[in-house]
Amino acid sequence: MALTRSPRWFAKGVADLANSPWPPTLRGRVWLASPRLISSPEPPTFGSSFGVLSKRAAAASSSSMAVSLRWSPGPRSLWDEPLAISVHGLAPAQPVTLRASFRDEKGELFQASARYQADAGGQLDLARAPALGGSYSGVEPMGLFWSMKPAKPYWRLVKRDVQTPFLVELEVYDGHDPQPTKVMAQVVHERGFLGPGVKRIPVREGSVRATLFLPPGSGPFPGIIDIFGAGGGLLEYRASLLAGHGFAVLALAYYAFEDLPKDMKELHLEYFEEAVQYLKNHSQVKGPGVGLLGFSKGGDLCLSMASHLKDITATVTLNGSMANVGSVLHYKGMTIPPLGSDPKRIKMTKDGFADIVDALNNPLEEPNRRSLIPVEKAESCFLFLVGLDDHNWKSEFYANEAAKLLQAHGKKKPKIICYPATGHYIEPPYFPVCPVSFHALVGTLVIWGGEVSAHSMAQIDAWKQLRAFFHKHLGKD
Numbered sequence: 001m002a003l004t005r006s007p008r009w010f011a012k013g014v015a016d017l018a019n020s021p022w023p024p025t026l027r028g029r030v031w032l033a034s035p036r037l038i039s040s041p042e043p044p045t046f047g048s049s050f051g052v053l054s055k056r057a058a059a060a061s062s063s064s065m066a067v068s069l070r071w072s073p074g075p076r077s078l079w080d081e082p083l084a085i086s087v088h089g090l091a092p093a094q095p096v097t098l099r100a101s102f103r104d105e106k107g108e109l110f111q112a113s114a115r116y117q118a119d120a121g122g123q124l125d126l127a128r129a130p131a132l133g134g135s136y137s138g139v140e141p142m143g144l145f146w147s148m149k150p151a152k153p154y155w156r157l158v159k160r161d162v163q164t165p166f167l168v169e170l171e172v173y174d175g176h177d178p179q180p181t182k183v184m185a186q187v188v189h190e191r192g193f194l195g196p197g198v199k200r201i202p203v204r205e206g207s208v209r210a211t212l213f214l215p216p217g218s219g220p221f222p223g224i225i226d227i228f229g230a231g232g233g234l235l236e237y238r239a240s241l242l243a244g245h246g247f248a249v250l251a252l253a254y255y256a257f258e259d260l261p262k263d264m265k266e267l268h269l270e271y272f273e274e275a276v277q278y279l280k281n282h283s284q285v286k287g288p289g290v291g292l293l294g295f296s297k298g299g300d301l302c303l304s305m306a307s308h309l310k311d312i313t314a315t316v317t318l319n320g321s322m323a324n325v326g327s328v329l330h331y332k333g334m335t336i337p338p339l340g341s342d343p344k345r346i347k348m349t350k351d352g353f354a355d356i357v358d359a360l361n362n363p364l365e366e367p368n369r370r371s372l373i374p375v376e377k378a379e380s381c382f383l384f385l386v387g388l389d390d391h392n393w394k395s396e397f398y399a400n401e402a403a404k405l406l407q408a409h410g411k412k413k414p415k416i417i418c419y420p421a422t423g424h425y426i427e428p429p430y431f432p433v434c435p436v437s438f439h440a441l442v443g444t445l446v447i448w449g450g451e452v453s454a455h456s457m458a459q460i461d462a463w464k465q466l467r468a469f470f471h472k473h474l475g476k477d
């Protein structure tokens, strides 16, 4: 039996299919609105983002009205893209519950839900309608994403393979029951990390272990090196998303990856210098200088790179430190010891988690000054993005002291943007906030800080700010 569809609806789906920039295999899947439209056992795959009822739910649905759930851009989007989400075909003022969920690559579930009420016309537009409770409240067009929580405690969202999307399922349930059962519409949407035409190039040049992401087109593109914090391995997701905004981005590993050192006890700046040279010399990277983006320990590494290496034009840190932390840093015979700490200053929260915010020594006091990073030697301009509720360390203090050091030596004033109620893990937009998780360097569960809503808004703004800063100082592609 052929599928029967309302011509307009079907044509839209097919049109999306034709225009969709994504290869057919990556197109969103849709389920049908009601039994009368279902004839194939397999839900069809369309380029459209019209998503409605699964076959199972269709059988349960009493309404013959097709409830449709739509979001744009469709058929898939990138993780850092906002979505316009709406529901159509409801009864006037009908109470409904929306639920979003997906599983990460380790199979761990992330989910959020919120209660809404349709308008007089039976429509629900998340850009206008307030959530009445659940994972969030108020008018929050992307609340279903940023408010998601893992079912597994102390679990962080980490995208390990940027070549595959997360399949996010969005469901509309009838009513506001705490555990609603009647599904009225359902759609699976693909949230990717590699934009159309972005190339992913593994880099094994000399001792450099990295992945280069190039935007579509011939370039040359402004180049950025992206460095994560303590944890090891090679995390690519921030670089791959940033490449979607016109930058050539090198996600750089520096320990616990392939033949790199197994731990970060001893790091050599020559390794990072080799990475800068690789990126600078790439035919599709626009010189003369490159940008650096560092999060946490990656932030202090970027400051050390900017201070000691040539051709660093723009440096952005996300909750970085202005002292060398967690490893001995060597460069051309020079040795910078790690900033000391005192375990006695680790506090325990009432829930039994470690709060390490005061554990590090003050880098301005002797003998800790030997761990200070000589940012005054840098030619780079700086943007320090700071979470004011960072519980990993005193990010605001470090940013302000680094600014004083720079200005005391006649350097340009760095831009400092502080985000209230924002914790340590400032990730790309719409990453669920992780309040507590395992700290690779401390070896236990720590609190990272951050109030969910404020931290989520900070992630959206920080992403905008760093992109604008790099475009301003490195040029546009």
Ligand SMILES: CCCCCCCCCCCC(=O)SCCNC(=O)CCNC(=O)[C@H](O)C(C)(C)COP(=O)(O)OP(=O)(O)OC[C@H]1O[C@@H](n2cnc3c(N)ncnc32)[C@H](O)[C@@H]1OP(=O)(O)O
Residues within 6 Å of the ligand: 154, 155, 156, 157, 158, 228, 229, 230, 231, 232, 233, 234, 235, 295, 296, 297, 298, 325, 326, 341, 342, 343, 346, 356, 359, 360, 392, 393, 437, 438, 440, 441, 442
């Ligand atoms: C005196 C004190 C002074 C303290 C003074 C303070 C000094 C702070 C200095 C450092 C500041 C920072 O950088 S703070 C950290 C910033 N973090 C980052 O930038 C992220 C860096 N990368 C990572 O976290 C890692 O690469 C991962 C977790 C993404 C993947 O690493 P991996 O090595 O593949 O992980 P894996 O083997 O699977 O698991 C290793 C362990 O990591 C944890 N883990 C793994 N995946 C996850 C996950 N999604 N969510 C939560 N936890 C996870 C588990 O506990 C797991 O143990 P098990 O369950 O398998 O047994």
